[in-house]
Amino acid sequence: MSVMISDEDYKEYMILLNTAKFQMKLNSVNGTHNLKDDIDVPMRKLVAIFALLECDPLWSCCGFDYNGQPLHKTHEYGNCYIALRNTERTQQIIQSLKESNVVFDLKGSTSDWETWTSEYVAYLRSDFDYFHKKSEYPWSMTSCIHYSELSLIYINRLEKQLLLHFGEELLNEVTLCDTNKNQKRNLKHWQYPILNDWIIKREDLEQL
Numbered sequence: 656m657s658v659m660i661s662d663e664d665y666k667e668y669m670i671l672l673n674t675a676k677f678q679m680k681l682n683s684v685n686g687t688h689n690l691k692d693d694i695d696v697p698m699r700k701l702v703a704i705f706a707l708l709e710c711d712p713l714w715s716c717c718g719f720d721y722n723g724q725p726l727h728k729t730h731e732y733g734n735c736y737i738a739l740r741n742t743e744r745t746q747q748i749i750q751s752l753k754e755s756n757v758v759f760d761l762k763g764s765t766s767d768w769e770t771w772t773s774e775y776v777a778y779l780r781s782d783f784d785y786f787h788k789k790s791e792y793p794w795s796m797t798s799c800i801h802y803s804e805l806s807l808i809y810i811n812r813l814e815k816q817l818l819l820h821f822g823e824e825l826l827n828e829v830t831l832c833d834t835n836k837n838q839k840r841n842l843k844h845w846q847y848p849i850l851n852d853w854i855i856k857r858e859d860l861e862q863l
Contacts, residue, residue, distance in 0.1 A: 683726040684848060690833045691853040695728070697721055697803070700863035701737060701810055703855045704817050707825040710748055711740035713776060713834050717810070718783060719803040732797050733788065735806045736780035745777045748821065757816045766805065768813055781809040828856045 660668070687693050694702055695717040702712045715737040716730055739745045749770050752758040758779060761771040766785040771778050783805040787795035794801045833850040 680727040681846065687725065687848075688851055689853060690831060690850040691855075693725075693850055694853075695721065695730075696723070697807060697810060698735070698737065700860060701814050701817075702831075703860060703863055704814060704825070705737065705739060705748075706829045706831045706855050707857060707860075708744070708748060708817065708821055709826065709829070710745045711742065712831065713738040713740060717803075718781075718806050719797065721803065733784040734780055734782055735810055736778060739777045739779070741772050741775050741777040746772075748817075749777060749779070751820055752813075752816065755816065755820065757813065766809070768809065779813070781806070781813075783809050825857050828854065830854050
C-alpha cells in the first residue's frame with residue numbers, strides 16, 4: 656500500500672537513508688583488518704607481483720563489481736589501474752613493458768595498458784571498456800554479467816608479461832604497508848582505518 660508523504664518528509668527520509676548507508680560502509684571497512692583483504696580480489700595477484708618486483712604499489716582498482724566484494728567497495732568503472740611509487744625500479748619495469756609493446760604512453764583512445772607519471776606516482780591503466788562503450792555494446796553496461804571480462808583479460812595479460820620478463824627477479828618475500836597510515840598520522844579524523852601489513856611471499860602467487 657503506497658503512502659503519500661510531504662516533500663519535507665521525503666528530504667528527511669533521504670538524509671537518514673544516506674547516513675545509514677554511509678555508516679554501513681564504515682562498519683564494513685572497520686571489519687577489514689589486513690591490507691590484503693581490502694585490495695580488489697581480481698587485482699591481488701598483479702599487486703603482489705609488482706610488490707615482489709620492488710615497485711611499491713600504492714593503490715589499485717579492478718574497475719568492476721565482483722562476486723563477494725565488501726559493501727564499502729566502489730570502483731572507477733571501466734578502468735582497471737594500479738598506482739606505483741615513482742622510483743627508478745618502477746620506471747625500469749615500465750620501460751621494459753613499453754619496449755615489448757605491452758604498455759604504451761598515455762593517449763586516451765585505447766583499451767591497452769597505458770602509463771603516465773606524476774612527481775611521486777607512476778600509473779598503469781587499462782580503459783578496458785573504451786571500444787564497447789563507444790559502440791554502445793550491451794556488454795558495456797556495468798550491470799551486465801559479462802562487463803568484467805575485458806578487465807580480467809587485460810589484468811591477466813599484464814600478470815603473464817611481468818612473470819615472463821621478470822619472473823626471475825621476484826623477491827622471496829616483501830611487506831606491503833597501508834598508505835592510509837601516513838594520512839592517519841597527519842590527519843586526525845581521516846575516516847579510513849589503518850590496516851595491518853600484507854606480508855607477500857613468492858609462493859603465495861599460485862593461490863592469488
